[in-house]
Amino acid sequence: MQNLSDAAVERRKKSWGFMVLSILGILIIIAFIISMNTGYIRLSPMDVIRTLFRMGTEKQSLILFDFRLPRIVISVLVGAGLAVSGCIMQGISRNALADPGILGINAGAGLVVMLFISFYPTTAAAPVFLLPVLALVGAGLTAALIYSLAYKKHQGLSPTRLLLTGIAVAAGISAAMIVLTLRLSPDKYQFVATWMAGSIWGTNWKFVLALLPWIVILLPYVFYKARVLNVLNLGEQTATGLGAAIEKERLLLLAAAVGLAGSCVAVSGGIGFVGLIGPHLGRRLIGPKHQMLLPASALAGALLVLVADTLGRWILQPSEIPTGIVVAVIGAPYFLYLLAKSKT
Template sequence: MANPLQKTTGRHKGKGRFLLSFAFLILATVLMFYVHLRTGFAHLSDRELWQVLLGGGTEAQRLTVFDFRMVRSLLAVLVGGGLAMSGALFQTISRNELASPSLLGVNAGAGLFVMLLIYARDTSAPSPFWQLPLAAVAGAALAALLIYRLAYRKGQTLSPYRLVLTGIALTAGIHALQLLLVVRLDPQKFHIVNTWIIGSLSGNTWIHAAALAPVVLLLGLLLWSRSMDLNLLSLADETAIGLGLPINRARFLYLMAGVVLAASCVAIGGNIGFVGLICPHIARRLAGADFFRLLPFTAVLGSLLVLAADWVGRVIIAPDEMLLGIVISILGAPYFLYILVRTRK
């Protein structure tokens, strides 16, 4: 018979390991934020950077730090955290650790609507900042609704496997439409679309950060407060229903929450892949499957990954810059292959 004292001690040890790992992750993210903030075309020493952060420095230095570097650093944190949390949602809904916003058609739907907007508008004239994010969210939501409708069978619980297969099929169809549009773009529009498809944080402003921050923070807090529902959603359907969870409604609501998170981040940072795939997977190994721990761990891990990848992209071929999406793909592809090999065993 197990000793209750041993069980309690084991739980305390598990909590202690989680807190230590989470504290280390927070510290690494803060340090990476500082390194990211210090990196750029204009060299700033540590002393000069601290002077600017404390209200001093020249006007040019303040412009460089606050209007160019800090907004990019903050967006890296928000985009990374949002994509990672959406990946955790999609993996839970589909019960597939290889699921991500890209797999379930969210990124493809957002990309198609962004391409349609760029194709139709006059790029020489200024456009409202909200047009691109709104198009991305609308495209992602429409794709997700279509996937849900095609996968749904009346009177049955929504099958995660059918959801994934429908998402793969729809994503392939959307990519075909994107290819048809690409060949009809003029060089200027092609450059805009190509940069967005690969993914980049450059060129954004505080307006974009102010628009994205409430979405990521409020949805993150809401999902964290519903950790118990998300834990039930990861169980077998019969078990979750027996514990009082309306399974189809819950899947739909959390699918839409994941769509809004992913689409908002994709609208600002472009079609960045792998963050929503590898961060939840790593977080489960380090923090466990309980969403009360998993969600914040996943969010911070996503922020750290995007900060580090964007920093690498800015220094590896300096003074030129490698797009963020390329760096993340280089970092994420080997881990994706590792997951595939591991799941075959």
């Protein structure tokens, strides 16, 4: 009887999880449609439909296919990538406050990207596809530094030490970036300042193609490792007792998280808090099991960035508010709330 009861509970949890994922997917589709209609030059829903079927004017096609759709697609990909990256970091560190922005991973990626765009034009084809690689190098070096400083041989990876180390490293990198901006020309300074605030600046299909392979390769790999994340969440001693190769799995998952965060930062700038809010929202809706939590985090992050980017384009037309600022307005209070609740 107990086994039957447990099976029924498990089935109900799965049904609820699939329903939540479906609702998040529907909300993303609704936000996608609204975003296509939002901008300084307004396109009505009928205009969008006609243009999608190649029956719109040349101007409408230019606005929708060359400006809005690439930006919308990048917003969805960046939101999903950053949220899953945050979910991985929270899983391997057992720290509910872990996030690629808060821990300095985004800052490390941003520093290398900023150095690169300071010397090369961002419109050239080769640099566009090189940016995710450079961001990965910066994010990887930063992650290695934070991990080495936070890890103690006989104590493992302390959640509190990881958070404090990440914040300190992020502050140092941010200071270095500010010093570097003083040497830029006015035009590049304006671009870098907007980029650091978290702007979806890659608004053409080249940037989508540069980001897409990283998302397509790394997300399925992370979903495949969902059971490993469940085991790592139990603690090092329990995970070792269950036969998990802790260090190997932790490093592989950390590399995936760094790859997702770095590639996303390369085309979106310093958008923070997505890796914090997405997993927490997914955990509240679905629970801690990563088989459902990872896709829920991806959908929640995609929805958050898409809505934030749409609001940023709509609130102060014809000017724009960087997406990172809109996300920060939501994320900063939520981070303080989580920090107040944290017992570590």
